[in-house]
Amino acid sequence: MNKLSQILNYLIVVLVLAIAGAFFYFKNSEKIAATVTPKTEQDLSVKEQDEVVNKYLQATNQSVLLDKAKADRFLLEARAQIAKQEKANREKQDRENEKIPLEQQIWKEPKVGELDSPADIVNSKINEKKFKAQADEIDKKAFAREWIENARKGGYHIELNENLEVIKSVPIRKPSQDNDAVEFDPSE
Helix, strand or coil: CHHHHHHHHHHHHHHHHHHHHHHHHHHHHHHHHHHHCCCCCCCCCHHHHHHHHHHHHHHHHHHHHHHHHHHHHHHHHHHHHHHHHHHHHHHHHHHHHHHCCHHHCCCCCCCHHHCCCHHHHHHHHHHHHHHHHHHHHHHHHHHHHHHHHHHHHCCEEEEECCCCCEEEEEECCCCCCCCCCCCCCCCC
16 A cells, blocks of 8 residues: 555656646747747738738739630630531531432431332331430430439438329438438338
8 A cells, every 4th residue: 555655646746747847838938939929010010911912812813814714715716626627527428428329328318308108208207206205205214313313412312203293202311420320211
């Protein structure tokens, strides 16, 4: 017990010395900081500081505007060059396609006057309507998928019927800070 008392006494003395050393260290560091950076008359007033900052902000703003104008001009030149190349490529392709007889051009549709019968015209329009309907359906489904994903990111679980109408909307519970809070099925 006597040995334990000695160890505790030494520990208390070391703690008191550490606290006293820290106190004097921080007190002296404040004095040194005060002597190193005294206020002088050369310091700028608040108004002068604002003027300097505004001057640099204006210069930065002008350089940003110049950079944007250069980028816009470069973009317009690039677009014009791309359009010119595409036009030249199209013209070259058209010249090559004109050399091939129409019967061998599978991808090219004959002109309306060249169709064999009115039934062919009707069939082509029906097929075109079917194709457009299928494309519209695919677009609607893609939009619905994106919309559901955005709703999930916004914190809602959404279910749609065949007509793409909302039939169920459930807020998703935000997990707490605990690591054990896990939600496997937000719709229940």
